[in-house]
Amino acid sequence: MKCPYCKSTDLEYLPDVDGHSFVSHTYVQKNGEWKIKVTMDKIKNQGLGYDKNEAVERADASTITTGDIYDNDSMSFMSCLGCTAEFHGNEA
Numbered sequence: 001m002k003c004p005y006c007k008s009t010d011l012e013y014l015p016d017v018d019g020h021s022f023v024s025h026t027y028v029q030k031n032g033e034w035k036i037k038v039t040m041d042k043i044k045n046q047g048l049g050y051d052k053n054e055a056v057e058r059a060d061a062s063t064i065t066t067g068d069i070y071d072n073d074s075m076s077f078m079s080c081l082g083c084t085a086e087f088h089g090n091e092a
Helices: 066-072
Strands: 011-013 023-030 031-042 055-057 076-078 087-089
Touching: none
Parallel strands: none
Antiparallel strands: 011 076, 023 031, 031 055, 076 087
């Protein structure tokens, strides 16, 4: 996936912008240290090897591919780190 404006591949996927993503994350403080907590919706995530009908706590977001984003998030929101443009994944 490339930025439709500057063609950079340095992108940031912002899964929680519309509140309908298959990937959600929050930051939780434990013992004075902040940690990311990632969850994924198993119903939409069969391609990532999860079963249906439950949320995956502490899912490994590093296994998500561009194909998973296209397959699971029809309105994916991206930010380009090269030119700071913001766009939907279907524009890329």
